[in-house]
Amino acid sequence: xxxxxxAFRHAAMLVATGDPGLVEIVLLSLRVSxxxxxxxxxxxxxxxAAIAVAQFPGRRAVxxxxxxxxxxxxxxxxxxxxxxxxxxxxxxxFGILFTPAAMVVAQTMLILPIIAALSRQAIEDAWIExxxxxxxxxxGRLSAAFTLLWDARFSLLTAVLAGFGRAAAExxxxxxxxxxxxxxxxxxxxxxxxxxxxGDLPLALGLGVILIALVVALNAGAYLTKEIAQRRYG
Amino acid sequence: xxxxxxxxxxxxxxxxxxxxxRAIVDAISCEIGAGARTIIVGPNGAGKSVxxxxxxxxxxxxxxxxxxxxxxxxxxxxxxxxVFQRPVMLRxxxxxxxxxxxxxxxxxxxxxxxxxxxxxxRVGLAHLAGRPGRVMSGGEQQRLAIARAxxxxxxxxxxxxxxxxxxxxATREIEAAIAAIYATGTKIVMTTHNLGQARRxxxxxxxxxxxxxxxxxxxxxxxxxPATVExxxxxxxxxxxx
Ligand SMILES: Nc1ncnc2c1ncn2[C@@H]1O[C@H](COP(=O)(O)OP(=O)(O)OP(=O)(O)O)[C@@H](O)[C@H]1O
Ligand SMILES: [Mg+2]
Numbered sequence: 001x002x003x004x005x006x007a008f009r010h011a012a013m014l015v016a017t018g019d020p021g022l023v024e025i026v027l028l029s030l031r032v033s034x035x036x037x038x039x040x041x042x043x044x045x046x047x048x049a050a051i052a053v054a055q056f057p058g059r060r061a062v063x064x065x066x067x068x069x070x071x072x073x074x075x076x077x078x079x080x081x082x083x084x085x086x087x088x089x090x091x092x093x094f095g096i097l098f099t100p101a102a103m104v105v106a107q108t109m110l111i112l113p114i115i116a117a118l119s120r121q122a123i124e125d126a127w128i129e130x131x132x133x134x135x136x137x138x139x140g141r142l143s144a145a146f147t148l149l150w151d152a153r154f155s156l157l158t159a160v161l162a163g164f165g166r167a168a169a170e171x172x173x174x175x176x177x178x179x180x181x182x183x184x185x186x187x188x189x190x191x192x193x194x195x196x197x198x199g200d201l202p203l204a205l206g207l208g209v210i211l212i213a214l215v216v217a218l219n220a221g222a223y224l225t226k227e228i229a230q231r232r233y234g
Numbered sequence: 235x236x237x238x239x240x241x242x243x244x245x246x247x248x249x250x251x252x253x254x255x256r257a258i259v260d261a262i263s264c265e266i267g268a269g270a271r272t273i274i275v276g277p278n279g280a281g282k283s284v285x286x287x288x289x290x291x292x293x294x295x296x297x298x299x300x301x302x303x304x305x306x307x308x309x310x311x312x313x314x315x316x317v318f319q320r321p322v323m324l325r326x327x328x329x330x331x332x333x334x335x336x337x338x339x340x341x342x343x344x345x346x347x348x349x350x351x352x353x354x355x356r357v358g359l360a361h362l363a364g365r366p367g368r369v370m371s372g373g374e375q376q377r378l379a380i381a382r383a384x385x386x387x388x389x390x391x392x393x394x395x396x397x398x399x400x401x402x403x404a405t406r407e408i409e410a411a412i413a414a415i416y417a418t419g420t421k422i423v424m425t426t427h428n429l430g431q432a433r434r435x436x437x438x439x440x441x442x443x444x445x446x447x448x449x450x451x452x453x454x455x456x457x458x459x460p461a462t463v464e465x466x467x468x469x470x471x472x473x474x475x476x
Contacts, residue, residue, distance in 0.1 A: 132292050133322035137382075138312055138338045148335075151325045233325040234368030 003201070010202035015210060022122045022203065026210055029187040031168040032100050032174070036107035037045040040115050040167075041160050043108075048119030048159075049145040051128050066120065069113035076207040078176030081106040085177065111163035118159035119152075128154045159194070161222045165215050241305040241313050241389060242268040242421060244289060251284055251445075258284050260445035261298070271422040273410055273432045273453065276442035277468060283319055284423040285442065286392050289423065290316045312339055315388035319395045319425075321379030322416030323367030328359060328378050331367040335382045353385035354378075356414065358407045372399040377408060384415055391415060393424040397431065409435060427470065441465045 012024050051062060083089050084104070085097040096102045126148045134144045135212070161225045171189035178185035180194060195204035244266040251259040257279045266272055274282050287293040288300060292310060302310045324331050326372075332350035341349065354360045357377040362370065367378055376396060383391055393412065395404040405428075412435060416422050426432050432439060436453040442466045451461065460466040 130322050130324075132287070133318060135292060136290060136316045136318070137335045137386075143338065147324065153325075232369075233366045234323075 007201035009207055011206035011209060014202060014206040022206055022210075024183065025186055025188055025191050025207065028100065028185075029168065029189075029211075030214075031162060032103045032187060033107060035103040035104045036111060036167045037160060037164045039108045040163055041105070042094045044112050044163070045119050045149060045156060046123075046145075046180075048116045049149050051116070051120045051121045052123035053141050053145045053148070063117075063120065066113055066117045072110060072113065073172065074110055074170040075176065077110045078106050078173035080149075081109060081173065081177050085210075097177060098181060098185060100178070100185060103174045103185060105220030106177045107167040107170070110170060110173055111167050114166055115159050115163040118162055119156050122152045122155040122159060123148045126155075139141030154226045154233075157222050157226060161190050161218060164218065168215060169212065238341055239304055240268055241302040241308075241310050242266070242410060243303050244390070245301045245303055246289070247295075247299040247301065249288060249295040249300060251281075251288060251293060252296040258445050259288060259295070262445075263298075263446045264440070264447060264450060265303075266421075266423065268421055270437035271416055271435055272437035272438050272440060274423070274425045274440045274442060275427075275429070275468070280442040281445040282442055283394050286316065286394050286423070286425065290314060290358070290392050292316075312386075313388060314390040314392065315383035315386045316392040317376070317379045317383050317394060317396050319398065321375055323333065323370070323375055323378065325368055327364050328354060328367050328370065328374075328381075329363040332382045332385050334384055338387055349385055350381075351380040356384065357381045357411050358404075373401060373404045376400060377404065377411075380408060380411060384411070388420060390421040390423065393422065395425055395427065397426070397428065405431070429457070441468065443468070 013019075051059070051066070081096065081102065084091045085094065085102055086092055087095075087097070096105070122161050123145070129145070130144070130148065130151070134147060139147060169189065171193055174180075174185070174187055175190050176192070178187070178190065180186050180190040188192075188211050192204045192211075195201070195207075246262050246264050246266075248261050248263045249259060250257050250261050264284065274285065276282055284293065288295055291300075291314075303464060305313075324334060326334070329347070329350050332353050333346045334347045335347055337343075349364065351360065353357060353383070354363050356452060357380050359374065359377050362374060365374075367375065370378060380393070381398060383393075396412070397408050400408060409431065412422060422435070424435065426435075439449075439451055439453050439456040440447060441449040441451075441456065441460075441462070441464070449456065449460065449462045449465045456465065456468060460469055
């Protein structure tokens, strides 16, 4: 382990010089995870809002299941999406297995419950506070849901970010449906896993540092946004 | 525009509201007619706010019926507005808060801003139009809530302690605003703990005590010669014991 300082130095070099191999992996990671977050937010925020304000039989059960699904193991999601997308699977005709598209699908499925469950909670809290006022002003449940989505926007940022953190950091799902193919479906996490097992620590370390820096920077940005917004809008 | 027929009078037919195994509103029957300003008074916890929510349609009575006699089968939700004891503002400017309510009432986009601005002026908030509603002081929010309700041009306006957190100047402004709203033909139903205000603004008094309508009287008579012990004790500023 005495080559550790050497590995760190090398990793810093890779990052500092913008090594093309490394940049490609980072960009693909961002492309996949950001697309997944976008899709999951487009689906998850309205679903969360709908569950928050709607009344229907079995609502509690839905919430419990949704909350439980926040902890879905990425490998299991990967396996299910793999089975669906494999040539003999029901969605095999699309032929997207082992492409970034498959990785987007898997990560979307993985973080959809996270975004839906966290936004459900945020919107429901707001609903409890706003309900009578909105009903008094003449808002139906549907328009109330949209109002709450906008009014809770800063809390929802946190929900979306939690989804991004999960997507960017998971390895199991993208590994199974993407296949970790060099130059095609290799992302930061799968590259780290592979390079570490091969003993190529500099690349793994460099990617690890970038991954952490990315997540920290995004969270800091969101935190500040929320802080400033809170002061501005109350 | 043809003035629609009045939805009043509002008839409470032996309504009760039970929650937590307790009758918070207990078999109240009365008819609230157009015109006169109705002030509901009573000690804390008497059920004033719950009664208003029932009248406004936010709560359903456990037993009994609430009937808007003039309304027939037409919906009454949009013909009435309410200012809550603790109003809730949206995360947007004061002006946008009023515009939001107008939008819910299908006021065309072009007309909203002017109407909202007028409403803010009427409560002395024109200079704060751009301030986010939720960072305004309690008194400012109360005035904003009145502006928002007023902008909807309701036929009946319920006000739940509209001046509870206001300083004397703001209280006077609000009282003037309420008088102006009343002058435009809006029916006022209001609760207050300020008996001076009840005297100034009230035409008739409903006195609530432990969920029951104990006394109903013209304001003048109520304050000079209350008919019940509870009302007399309440006016004297004593907590009625039972
Ligand atoms: N949903 C509810 N469930 C149980 N109890 C309730 C509910 N709503 C109100 N209460 C109780 O009913 C009583 C009357 O409440 P209400 O808010 O109408 O009083 P109020 O006359 O408006 O008092 P205040 O002068 O303090 O505003 C209170 O004791 C309150 O705790
Ligand atoms: Mg009250």
